Structure formats: structure tokens, C-alpha cells
Amino acid sequence: MKSEKKHNSKLTTLTKLFLSTLYISAFTFGGGFVIITFMKRKFVDELHWIDEEEMLNLAALAQSAPGAIAVNAAILVGWRVAGFLGMIVSIIGTILPxxxxxxxxxxxYAEFATNLYVTFALKGMQAGVAAVILDVVFGLGSNVLKEKSILSVTILIAAFIATYFLDINVIFIILAAIMVGIMKELIYLRKEHTL
Incomplete structure (x- = not known):
């Protein structure tokens, strides 16, 4: 009886995970940064499967890994929620639409490329995507500010300046942030070891 309930619970979780990623992927335009916002709303705010800090960490990992951010995020969220099967289900839900x-x-393609209405619709979507990306920036940025960590705020501001004003490639910014994180951990471990 317990085994059957556990199986039904796992099946329900996998079904919800599949339908959630399918829905998010089908109705999200604008790439990986936008999909992360919708994943946060679904898996953190609505379903409470992941807490906000962990979603922020998963988003950072998804952006740092090679490949599409949406698929990387689906892999990480699926694995976190339901293990290997969750990962497979969320990948399928994400790539199917x-x-x-x-x-x-x-x-x-030929008809779409020359259609004036399709061109206008795509222009309208670009404006919507810009708004959603701003929402991501403010949402994730406010979480960093809530930490009240001088180092985190400094990295946030430096990354913004390096990206938008100095036109430095995002890969270099990510690598620099990784190095700062490693150095911070090494200093912390050294202090713990000396105590």
C-alpha cells in the first residue's frame, strides 16, 4: 500500500513537472533568461518545490554551463525535484514545444519571412521580452541586495558596468565571478581551519 502511494506520488510529481515545463516552454518567448523567471514563479512561488536561493543558484549554474539556458535550467530543476526521471521529463517538456x-x-518559412503581420507580431514580442528580462534583472538583483553582502553587491555592479558600458564578453564576467567565488571560499576555509 505504501509502495503504491509512493509510486502515485512520484507519478503525480513527474506529470506536474512535465506539464509545467511544457507550458513554460510553449508560452515563453525570448530565450533562457525569460524562462528562468517563469520557472521561478512556477517551482518556487506556486509549487514550493525549490526555495528562492536555490533557484538563484540553479539559474547561475544554467547560465554558466554550455548549451541553451532553458534546457540547462530544466535539467537542474528536474534533477532537483525528481532525480533522473525528473530530469528526463523536464527536458522533454522543455524541448518539445x-x-x-x-x-x-x-x-x-518563405511565407512567414515576407508577411508584414508576422513581422509586426515579432516586433511586439521583442518589447514583451524586454519587459520580462527587466523583471528577471530586478527579481534576481533584489535577492542579491537582500543578502547585504558587500562582495555580492560589488560583483553585481561590476558585472553590470562591464557588460553594458565596457562591452566585455559575458563569458569573461562569468569566469571572473567564479574566480572571486573560489577565492572567497578559500579564504573562508582558511579562517575556519585556523580557528
Whole structure:
């Protein structure tokens, strides 16, 4: 009886995970940064499967790893929520809508490329994507500010300046942030060891 309840509970979790990632992927335009916002709303705020700090860490890992941010985030969230099967289910839920949409569009590409209404619709989506990305920036940035860590705030400001004013490649900013994090951990471990 317990085994059957556990199986049903796991199946319910996997179904929710699949439907959630499918829905998020199907109705999210603008790439990985946008999808992370929707994942946070679904898995942190609504389902309470992950806490906010952990979602921030998963988002950072997803951005740091090679590949599409949306798929990386789906892998990490799926693994965290339901292990290996959760990872597989969330990947399928994430990649299915773009595959279907791009397959349909590829058949009608010539018509889409020259259609004035499609062009206007895409321009409108760009404005919406910009708003959602700003929401991500403010949401994740406010979490960093809540930490009240001078180092975290300094990294946030330095990364913003380096990206937007100095036009430094994001890869170098990520590598620099990783190095600062490693140095911080080494200093912390050294202090703990000397005490």
C-alpha cells in the first residue's frame, strides 16, 4: 500500500513537472533568461518545490554551463525535484514545444519571412521580452541586495558596468565571478581551519 502511494506520488510529481515545463516552454518567448523567471514563479512561488536561493543558484549554474539556458535550467530543476526521471521529463517538456513550432515554421518559412503581420507580431514580442528580462534583472538583483553582502553587491555592479558600458564578453564576467567565488571560499576555509 505504501509502495503504491509512493509510486502515485512520484507519478503525480513527474506529470506536474512535465506539464509545467511544457507550458513554460510553449508560452515563453525570448530565450533562457525569460524562462528562468517563469520557472521561478512556477517551482518556487506556486509549487514550493525549490526555495528562492536555490533557484538563484540553479539559474547561475544554467547560465554558466554550455548549451541553451532553458534546457540547462530544466535539467537542474528536474534533477532537483525528481532525480533522473525528473530530469528526463523536464527536458522533454522543455524541448518539445520549440521543436514542434520550428518544424511547422520551417515548412512555411518563405511565407512567414515576407508577411508584414508576422513581422509586426515579432516586433511586439521583442518589447514583451524586454519587459520580462527587466523583471528577471530586478527579481534576481533584489535577492542579491537582500543578502547585504558587500562582495555580492560589488560583483553585481561590476558585472553590470562591464557588460553594458565596457562591452566585455559575458563569458569573461562569468569566469571572473567564479574566480572571486573560489577565492572567497578559500579564504573562508582558511579562517575556519585556523580557528
Amino acid at each position: 520549440p521543436m514542434i513550432i520550428l518544424s511547422v515554421i520551417s515548412f512555411f
